[in-house]
Each structure stands twice: as C-alpha cells, then as structure tokens.
C-alpha cells in the first residue's frame with residue numbers, strides 16, 4: 768500500500784505522514800529531507816544555490832539511507848531546498864529513489880509536494896494537507912521561538928508566503944493537489960483531530976477502491 772501526503776510548508780504533513788505510517792505499519796519517507804540534503808551539500812561545499820549542475824550532481828550522489836534529519840531541519844535548509852527544487856534535473860535525479868522506496872514491502876507513506884501528482888500517481892490513497900498561511904506561520908513561529916525568542920511572527924509569515932509562491936509557481940512538478948486527492952484543511956484542527964480526520968479520509972478512499980465497479 769502506498770499513501771501520498773502532500774501539502775505546503777508547515778502544514779503538518781510530516782507529523783501526519785509519520786503517524787499514518789506507524790498506524791498502518793508502513794515505511795515513511797519525508798521527501799523534503801532529500802531536497803534539504805541536496806541544498807545542504809551545496810552550502811557545505813561553498814557552492815551557490817544557483818549552480819544547477821552542482822545541485823544535479825549532489826542529487827545524483829545522495830544516499831537516501833544517510834539523511835541526518837537533525838542537521839537538515841531548520842529554516843535555512845528549508846529555504847535553500849525550495850530554491851534547488853525548481854531544477855528539473857534535481858527532481859529527475861531523485862525520482863527513481865523515491866519510487867524504489869515506495870515500492871518496498873510492506874508499502875510506504877511518502878510526504879512532500881509532488882507525491883500524488885508525479886512520484887506515485889497510482890498511490891492507494893492521497894491526502895492534500897493544508898492550513899491558512901497565517902495558521903501555518905503561527906505554528907512555525909511558536910516552534911522557532913523556543914530557540915529564537917526575538918523572532919517576529921510577521922517575518923515567519925513572509926517566509927511562508929514566499930515559499931508557497933516558489934513551490935507552487937515552479938514549472939517542474941509544482942505544489943498542486945492531485946485531482947484524485949482528498950483535501951484535509953487543518954486550520955482549525957489540532958494534531959490529534961487532524962490525524963483522526965486523515966485516517967477517516969484514507970479509510971473512505973480504501974473502502975471505495977474495494978467496492979465492485
């Protein structure tokens with residue numbers, strides 16, 4: 768079974784993806800980490816994010832098994848990932864690995880921006896998780912404030928809007944809800960309610976697929 772969880776930055780799709788995977792006993796891949804790792808490799812080598820060839824080379828060399836999640840979290844890597852993820856060659860280099868991951872037994876939950884549209888268009892269930900930019904900025908701000916109390920909410924909101932624009936506006940595999948995805952708006956839901964709603968949507972989708980045509 769493959770479940771696709773897509774959505775914009777700070778929508779909660781990562782947390783949901785993890786919980787959905789644990790619930791069904793599936794593998795889980797946060798595909799944002801792949802783009803973050805490519806960006807991090809460039810930054811570590813002192814290369815520019817505009818160096819498309821270097822970004823493609825880093826994507827080709829990426830080992831999905833050695834992603835250092837703690838190092839890849841954070842606003843800098845996220846912003847840089849959004850920049851290098853516009854290059855079609857980078858996306859192409861990461862495509863096969865993601866599909867191979869999805870194909871491994873017993874199945875997987877992948878979360879990202881283009882899972883339901885490009886990586887796993889045949890997924891058994893697709894959820895598109897969203898929330899208003901203001902709510903996503905508030906959640907991210909509360910989280911970042913723990914380590915940076917001076918951080919202004921307005922600057923987090925501006926970053927979220929900029930990232931939405933770049934992720935949705937790019938030509939290659941933009942952030943877009945698949946036609947057959949189910950929408951989950953978490954603006955007014957806490958994580959537990961969002962998780963229960965997601966399970967309901969997935970179960971409805973799976974039940975619909977079992978019905979004789």
Ligand code: DC
Nearest residue numbers: 798799802845848849852879880881
């Ligand atoms: O989900 P995230 O914030 O960790 O993702 C960081 C960036 O990586 C995001 O702004 C765009 C890019 N990304 C992508 O283009 N496609 C994906 N499937 C996942 C992430």
